[in-house]
Amino acid sequence: MRLPPTTALISIAALAPEVRALAVPPAQAPLPKRDNLDQIVLPGFPHPNPTVSYWQDPPHRIANLRTTPELPTTDVFDYVIVGSGISGAAVAFKLLSRDPNLSILMLEARTAAGAASGRNGGHCKPGDWKEVKDWVELYGEDEALRIGKMEQDCVDDVRNFVKTHNVSSGWQDVETADVYWTKEAFDEAVEIKKFQDELQQRRPNDGPWSNKRTVYAGQAARDYWKWPQILGAVAYTSHTQNPYLTVCALLEQGLEKGLNLQTTTIALSIDQVSNSSEAGAKWEVKTDRGTVQGKQVVLATNSYTNALHAGLASTGFLVPQRNQVAAVHPSKDTSNNTVFRRSHSYPDLHSGNNYIAIRAPGDIGAGDVIVGGSTKFSPTRERNITDDSVINQDIADDLHGVGRVVFGYENWGETTKVVKDWTGIICNTPDGFPVVGGLPNEEGLWASACMNGHGMAWAFRSAEALVQMMAEGETPTWFPKAFDINRAWNYTAEE
Numbered sequence: 377m378r379l380p381p382t383t384a385l386i387s388i389a390a391l392a393p394e395v396r397a398l399a400v401p402p403a404q405a406p407l408p409k410r411d412n413l414d415q416i417v418l419p420g421f422p423h424p425n426p427t428v429s430y431w432q433d434p435p436h437r438i439a440n441l442r443t444t445p446e447l448p449t450t451d452v453f454d455y456v457i458v459g460s461g462i463s464g465a466a467v468a469f470k471l472l473s474r475d476p477n478l479s480i481l482m483l484e485a486r487t488a489a490g491a492a493s494g495r496n497g498g499h500c501k502p503g504d505w506k507e508v509k510d511w512v513e514l515y516g517e518d519e520a521l522r523i524g525k526m527e528q529d530c531v532d533d534v535r536n537f538v539k540t541h542n543v544s545s546g547w548q549d550v551e552t553a554d555v556y557w558t559k560e561a562f563d564e565a566v567e568i569k570k571f572q573d574e575l576q577q578r579r580p581n582d583g584p585w586s587n588k589r590t591v592y593a594g595q596a597a598r599d600y601w602k603w604p605q606i607l608g609a610v611a612y613t614s615h616t617q618n619p620y621l622t623v624c625a626l627l628e629q630g631l632e633k634g635l636n637l638q639t640t641t642i643a644l645s646i647d648q649v650s651n652s653s654e655a656g657a658k659w660e661v662k663t664d665r666g667t668v669q670g671k672q673v674v675l676a677t678n679s680y681t682n683a684l685h686a687g688l689a690s691t692g693f694l695v696p697q698r699n700q701v702a703a704v705h706p707s708k709d710t711s712n713n714t715v716f717r718r719s720h721s722y723p724d725l726h727s728g729n730n731y732i733a734i735r736a737p738g739d740i741g742a743g744d745v746i747v748g749g750s751t752k753f754s755p756t757r758e759r760n761i762t763d764d765s766v767i768n769q770d771i772a773d774d775l776h777g778v779g780r781v782v783f784g785y786e787n788w789g790e791t792t793k794v795v796k797d798w799t800g801i802i803c804n805t806p807d808g809f810p811v812v813g814g815l816p817n818e819e820g821l822w823a824s825a826c827m828n829g830h831g832m833a834w835a836f837r838s839a840e841a842l843v844q845m846m847a848e849g850e851t852p853t854w855f856p857k858a859f860d861i862n863r864a865w866n867y868t869a870e871e
């Protein structure tokens with residue numbers, strides 16, 4: 377694992393900085409020609425022609441990068457990582473930060489960060505902490521605190537990465553609110569806040585306490601948030617960003633350290649090498665451009681993991697789901713209206729489970745309102761769909777109307793301009809947690825996948841834990857046991 381990269385590998389880190397800069401192609405380089413693109417619509421694999429998200433326009437300068445023009449099929453890499461989303465990017469970055477001598481190849485079916493990480497709702501939000509009561513019941517207090525702390529630490533780590541590297545991804549620290557429209561839901565939120573307060577008193581050193589939660593009830597909520605119809609809100613610190621630009625910056629950090637990225641290259645199958653060569657190849661990954669070899673392989677394939685691993689697929693534990701987002705613009709000028717400026721919210725409106733982020737003054741598209749959710753307007757709830765080349769019009773219709781209802785005609789104006797609609801695929805597990813770790817009985821095959829629509833708050837720390845497992849052979853004590861990939865095989869679907 378600590379061998380220097382093989383000489384045949386053209387590593388851009390080995391080049392002088394001025395040459396290295398040239399290795400990155402200019403913005404909007406044309407897609408590499410691939411005659412068979414239309415045929416590669418394999419069930420369960422990333423669709424080759426996805427909708428373009430708000431964040432991906434214009435494409436990043438590494439969007440179509442192939443570090444080496446040819447797929448390096450003769451080298452044996454220390455790691456082959458499949459997937460260039462935040463999971464794969466973070467694993468590469470963290471591995472190379474520990475040991476710059478590692479040789480790492482990353483395969484990406486689409487353009488860089490072209491799946492969920494480049495097409496989400498733009499929140500980096502420690503919002504799952506409100507599930508703490510359930511976690512205590514299911515896993516005990518220590519584990520519940522570990523999960524909550526990990527979420528907050530993960531969000532803080534992403535923020536720290538963006539700040540340390542001066543990433544221009546429109547990162548904003550914002551006051552967020554979980555907003556309630558029904559008395560039952562708000563009463564429950566207040567109960568949970570009490571539960572958290574009691575836990576904090578008893579365990580002052582163990583939880584995500586750096587982020588204070590504030591309850592606004594009834595008229596106080598309406599006065600503070602100025603939303604006419606709400607019954608209450610729980611506010612805390614969160615963040616909005618262009619996730620695509622953050623993840624491309626993370627990939628660029630890896631590239632500077634020698635990562636070989638091969639975009640528009642689909643991994644089709646992964647097989648153990650029975651007659652390991654002198655160079656130590658243990659795994660072969662077959663792609664549409666040839667077969668590559670690695671000592672270890674990392675699945676950072678989120679909602680597409682089942683397609684590459686029949687054993688995991690057979691557990692039924694990982695279930696893809698299509699999610700949809702709209703960028704809309706109110707007809708009134710909102711630039712000086714604090715109702716919009718303070719926002720970034722999660723209104724529990726008509727049970728649409730909507731999440732809203734607003735482009736800040738100074739951002740490209742300032743005042744655009746990014747709305748996600750409304751999955752319930754699909755009879756199938758969009759479950760088990762991996763085609764994000766189309767949008768669902770019923771969901772779009774609802775998303776376009778949510779902002780005006782939330783903020784009111786007075787603030788919003790009477791019409792709404794639709795800037796963009798797009799879809800993306802998330803991956804859900806029955807318990808709501810990702811799968812992280814080594815695949816059982818397959819030495820050198822690892823995964824950090826299935827982020828349950830919450831990857832901006834989970835993937836970075838999951839990658840950190842996985843890197844420690846791979847490099848040191850042990851799981852860090854701060855990492856939730858609830859994320860262990862082995863549990864997938866303990867699962868039996870309810871009839």
Ligand SMILES: Cc1cc2nc3c(=O)[nH]c(=O)nc-3n(C[C@H](O)[C@H](O)[C@H](O)COP(=O)(O)OP(=O)(O)OC[C@H]3O[C@@H](n4cnc5c(N)ncnc54)[C@H](O)[C@@H]3O)c2cc1C
Nearest residue numbers: 459461462463485491493496497499643678800827831832
């Ligand atoms: C519409 C939408 C809104 C969301 N909103 C939010 C939000 O506001 N906040 C939040 O925290 N999370 C949100 N999420 C979830 C979040 O985007 C994901 O959890 C996160 O991006 C997962 O990162 P990842 O790297 O694990 O997976 P992905 O970003 O999906 O990356 C996996 C990569 O693997 C590649 N890949 C897969 N199979 C293969 C193969 N066989 N060969 C080669 N490459 C392959 C894919 O093309 C993809 O690029 C949202 C997701 C969607 C879709």
Ligand SMILES: *[C@@H]1O[C@H](CO)[C@@H](O)[C@H](O)[C@H]1NC(C)=O
Nearest residue numbers: 378379380474475476477478
């Ligand atoms: C990397 O390789 C060089 C040259 O072989 C060696 O001197 C150095 O110690 C290695 N670094 C690490 C972190 O292994």
Ligand SMILES: *[C@@H]1O[C@H](CO)[C@@H](O)[C@H](O)[C@H]1NC(C)=O
Nearest residue numbers: 537538539540541542543544
């Ligand atoms: C980031 O910006 C600050 C202030 O402009 C500067 O001091 C620092 O060196 C920059 N860091 C990097 C990594 O570019």
Ligand SMILES: *[C@@H]1O[C@H](CO)[C@@H](O)[C@H](O)[C@H]1NC(C)=O
Nearest residue numbers: 649650651652653654657669
């Ligand atoms: C393993 O053996 C097969 C069949 O003999 C051969 O085709 C293949 O190239 C070998 N692989 C390695 C890595 O030596």
Ligand SMILES: *[C@@H]1O[C@H](CO)[C@@H](O)[C@H](O)[C@H]1NC(C)=O
Nearest residue numbers: 708709710711712713714737
């Ligand atoms: C918003 O406020 C700024 C500064 O006070 C002012 O210059 C600008 O004209 C205002 N814009 C609108 C649309 O009222």
Ligand SMILES: *[C@@H]1O[C@H](CO)[C@@H](O)[C@H](O)[C@H]1NC(C)=O
Nearest residue numbers: 419420692695759760761762
């Ligand atoms: C999910 O979709 C796949 C491929 O279309 C299909 O084979 C499978 O049966 C579906 N599973 C469920 C639970 O609907």
Ligand SMILES: *[C@@H]1O[C@H](CO)[C@@H](O)[C@H](O)[C@H]1NC(C)=O
Nearest residue numbers: 857860861862863864865866
């Ligand atoms: C799976 O189930 C077995 C038997 O009940 C148990 O010992 C093991 O801890 C479980 N593994 C996980 C990861 O939950």
